[in-house]
Amino acid sequence: MTNINFYSRYQMKRMIEAGELDPERDVVISINDTPQEYKEMFELLTTLYDADNKPEAWQNYTCLMFNDDEGDFSELQARVIKTFVDNHGVKKNYHIHCFAGVSRSGAVAKWINEYYDQCIMYLDDYMGYNRHVFNELHKLSGTSLLAYYEQLEKQGRMM
Secondary structure, eight states: OOOEEEEEHHHHHHHHHTTOSOTTTEEEEEEESSHHHHHHHHHHHHHHHTTTOOTTGGGGEEEEEOOSSGGGSOHHHHHHHHHHHHHHTTSSEEEEEESSSSSHHHHHHHHHHHHTTOOOHHHHSOOOSOHHHHHHHHHHTTOOHHHHHHHHHHTTOOO
């Protein structure tokens, strides 16, 4: 089973700088608020994953920039995340971060858990996720947030 975790920007930076991520088994989805944050995380991830100068290193991380505002997450960004996740499947551990490590990264982590039916309990039950990001990812993968909640009701996990 793959691990799916989400973090704050600070936690992710600390993990990268401390060498806690293994480029062979860990992939990163970096969600940033500003161009400066994007650039900093891109450089940190490039240093981590391209230490051996492998041309395929960039395939193990993706950097995006969008806010928590509903209109700020586009279908194109959802496609970037879905393509990234499709390319890695359950072969790797996912590490997702946003500024606070609550709503955007939580939504992506929760969606990956659902998408691959990993049944990671803390993600199944997590309620602090960004509904818009989660719904856009679900729509792209063929389901809607309404269908998601209907499925929870059928499973007796929602009253």
